[in-house]
Amino acid sequence: MTDDRNLGVTIRGMTMPNPVGVASGAFGYGEEYEALVDLDALGAIYTKAVTPEPRPGNPAPRLADTPAGMLNSIGLANPGLDAFVADKLPFLRGRRCSVVVNVAGKTEDDYLRVVERLDGEAGVDGYEINVSCPNVAHGGLAFGTDPAQVERLTRRLADARSKAPGRPIIVKLSPNVTDITAVAKAAEAGGADALSCVNTLVGMVIDVKARRTVLAMGTGGLSGPAIRPVGVACVYKASRAVSIPVIGLGGIASADDALQYLLAGAVAVQVGTALFSRPEAPLEVLDGVRAFMEREGVGSVADIRKLLR
Ligand SMILES: Cc1cc2nc3c(=O)[nH]c(=O)nc-3n(C[C@H](O)[C@H](O)[C@H](O)COP(=O)(O)O)c2cc1C
Numbered sequence: 295m296t297d298d299r300n301l302g303v304t305i306r307g308m309t310m311p312n313p314v315g316v317a318s319g320a321f322g323y324g325e326e327y328e329a330l331v332d333l334d335a336l337g338a339i340y341t342k343a344v345t346p347e348p349r350p351g352n353p354a355p356r357l358a359d360t361p362a363g364m365l366n367s368i369g370l371a372n373p374g375l376d377a378f379v380a381d382k383l384p385f386l387r388g389r390r391c392s393v394v395v396n397v398a399g400k401t402e403d404d405y406l407r408v409v410e411r412l413d414g415e416a417g418v419d420g421y422e423i424n425v426s427c428p429n430v431a432h433g434g435l436a437f438g439t440d441p442a443q444v445e446r447l448t449r450r451l452a453d454a455r456s457k458a459p460g461r462p463i464i465v466k467l468s469p470n471v472t473d474i475t476a477v478a479k480a481a482e483a484g485g486a487d488a489l490s491c492v493n494t495l496v497g498m499v500i501d502v503k504a505r506r507t508v509l510a511m512g513t514g515g516l517s518g519p520a521i522r523p524v525g526v527a528c529v530y531k532a533s534r535a536v537s538i539p540v541i542g543l544g545g546i547a548s549a550d551d552a553l554q555y556l557l558a559g560a561v562a563v564q565v566g567t568a569l570f571s572r573p574e575a576p577l578e579v580l581d582g583v584r585a586f587m588e589r590e591g592v593g594s595v596a597d598i599r600k601l602l603r
Pocket residue numbers: 317318319320341342343366368370396424427466492493494516517518519521543544545546564565566567568
């Protein structure tokens with residue numbers, strides 16, 4: 295039997311009980327899924343983005359179907375920092391799984407405000423810095439595709455959280471770049487403790503009859519199985535370019551999908567879009583990873599990458 299201690303993944307001061315988390319934006323702030331998923335069986339909950347002020351998000355329609363995936367332009371809709379702390383965080387406190395808050399903003403100062411405020415709050419285990427959302431006019435992708443800006447923002451955040459030194463800064467990268475290793479190295483140089491790869495790919499769907507884009511915003515972020523090969527390649531490249539851990543996501547719906555990411559070099563994974571149709575997916579993924587480790591006699595999740603021929 296694979297001892298459950300072998301499934302644990304430590305990033306800086308945060309130890310996730312197992313490597314399977316639920317991705318930002320696909321799980322709200324946890325409460326919405328409580329009746330459907332045993333939250334204590336998860337490795338980590340990555341929350342919906344939190345920005346300093348409340349954001350209504352983009353106009354509807356904000357979702358479109360695509361072959362093997364979906365397109366969204368939610369636009370970081372969220373209740374804002376104060377409401378997150380007052381109304382959402384209490385539910386997440388004291389969980390067995392790690393709680394990683396996804397942080398977003400229009401300016402560098404916005405990101406700083408969120409991390410500085412949350413550093414004073416119990417119940418947060420780490421920060422995932424969303425510099426890769428394709429659905430906002432300011433911040434988001436504009437930060438995430440410029441290595442110099444990623445390095446500067448990461449450094450400011452890494453310095454700011456020195457009050458709560460255990461909490462990792464995890465920079466979430468975009469696949470919408472020519473060379474993901476440049477941005478990965480920039481985040482590491484700025485002091486990131488880990489990377490998440492990947493956010494959504496920019497896409498567009500046009501309704502031919504109406505001769506109009508299906509999404510009110512025109513473009514949106516493509517997620518689901520369609521982007522899995524892109525995500526796996528990004529993890530493969532990024533994990534060889536840096537020495538900090540990489541968390542893999544993009545189109546994971548089964549244990550084999552997750553194992554592709556772990557063999558490519560990830561130390562942990564997240565399940566996103568698959569949750570909308572199959573909330574049980576993360577726990578099935580975990581069972582399959584555990585069974586693989588037993589079968590192959592692997593002592594730790596981080597050792598799975600050594601099996602890639
Ligand atoms: C509806 C929706 C909302 C999302 N919101 C966020 C968000 O707030 N912050 C973030 O970093 N990523 C967000 N994402 C991106 C996901 O966390 C993930 O990176 C992406 O969807 C790829 O994984 P998947 O194919 O498993 O969904 C969102 C994705 C979807 C589909």
